[in-house]
Amino acid sequence: MSTTAARAAPATVRSFLLGPGEDLDGPLRAHGTAGPLLAPVRGRTPAADRAVEHELAGVVDEFLGLDVLDLAAGGWRGHSALRAAARRTRELPGSEEVVALATHRITSTHRPYVDVYVDGAKLGTLQLELTLVFWVSGFVCVVRDACLTGVTSGTCSVDASLAVQGAVMVERKGGPLDLPGTFALRGPVPLLAQEPAPDPYRARTVPGVSGG
Numbered sequence: 001m002s003t004t005a006a007r008a009a010p011a012t013v014r015s016f017l018l019g020p021g022e023d024l025d026g027p028l029r030a031h032g033t034a035g036p037l038l039a040p041v042r043g044r045t046p047a048a049d050r051a052v053e054h055e056l057a058g059v060v061d062e063f064l065g066l067d068v069l070d071l072a073a074g075g076w077r078g079h080s081a082l083r084a085a086a087r088r089t090r091e092l093p094g095s096e097e098v099v100a101l102a103t104h105r106i107t108s109t110h111r112p113y114v115d116v117y118v119d120g121a122k123l124g125t126l127q128l129e130l131t132l133v134f135w136v137s138g139f140v141c142v143v144r145d146a147c148l149t150g151v152t153s154g155t156c157s158v159d160a161s162l163a164v165q166g167a168v169m170v171e172r173k174g175g176p177l178d179l180p181g182t183f184a185l186r187g188p189v190p191l192l193a194q195e196p197a198p199d200p201y202r203a204r205t206v207p208g209v210s211g212g
Contacts, residue, residue: 011177013071013130014064017160017170024057027169036165037116037124052116056126059114060164063128066110068158068177072134073189075106076148082141086191090146097143106134126164133159134177147188 018024028034034052038044076082085097114126138154161171 011068012064013066013068013132013160014061016068016158016175016177017064017162017172024060024169025054028053028057028060028164031164031167031169033126033164037126038118040123041118056114056116060128060162063112063130064162066130067186068132070186071108071132072106072136072156073148073151073185075108075134076141076189077191077193079104079106082143082148082191085143086146089143090192093145095144096149099141099143101136101139101141103135103137106136108132108134127166129163129166131159131161131163135159135174143191144188146192147190148185149188150185 029050033056034049038049038052041048079101081099081101085099089095089097108131110128110130112128112130114128116123116126135157136154137156139156140152140154141148142150156177157174158177159171159173160175162169
């Protein structure tokens with residue numbers, strides 16, 4: 001099964017959550033995000049608050065550059081059928097399995113943070129939470145040497161939300177994800193990263209032979 005199709009321009013979390021020309025300055029300002037962080041600063045002005053909000057929006061915007069397809073692929077590490085195929089291909093190096101997936105859900109949650117400093121003193125931390133829920137149907141995955149190496153896409157819709165300091169800034173429910181028929185991953189996705197490889201030198205018992 002070929003998995004060498006050219007990768008389309010990445011679908012980022014930003015492009016999915018925010019419309020063309022939209023940014024996070026407005027939502028951050030509407031929720032007064034900078035105010036609590038800057039409260040200890042004496043003599044601060046509304047212009048200073050806006051400047052900090054703009055800088056924070058820029059940092060968060062960089063985080064939203066994550067590739068949606070990479071996040072979906074990473075979420076498959078917990079899928080039982082893919083992990084079973086990964087174990088079998090690990091035991092037989094060079095082997096490949098094609099796994100058809102039934103309709104399922106993938107949840108990908110990320111909690112980065114931004115520390116805020118003024119004149120070298122830390123004022124506080126901006127806590128972020130990005131959650132994406134992928135509703136997937138009709139996908140066929142290629143597993144080789146315990147890694148996900150290619151995907152033929154079916155249909156996928158996504159619920160996504162970005163919360164800052166516990167307050168949801170932006171969200172989108174049930175948005176369709178436009179996928180190419182076959183898309184190439186940035187690289188193989190290990191499916192058994194948390195499991196030790198089997199020891200090829202482990203002791204073996206030979207039936208019918210006893211020591212003496």
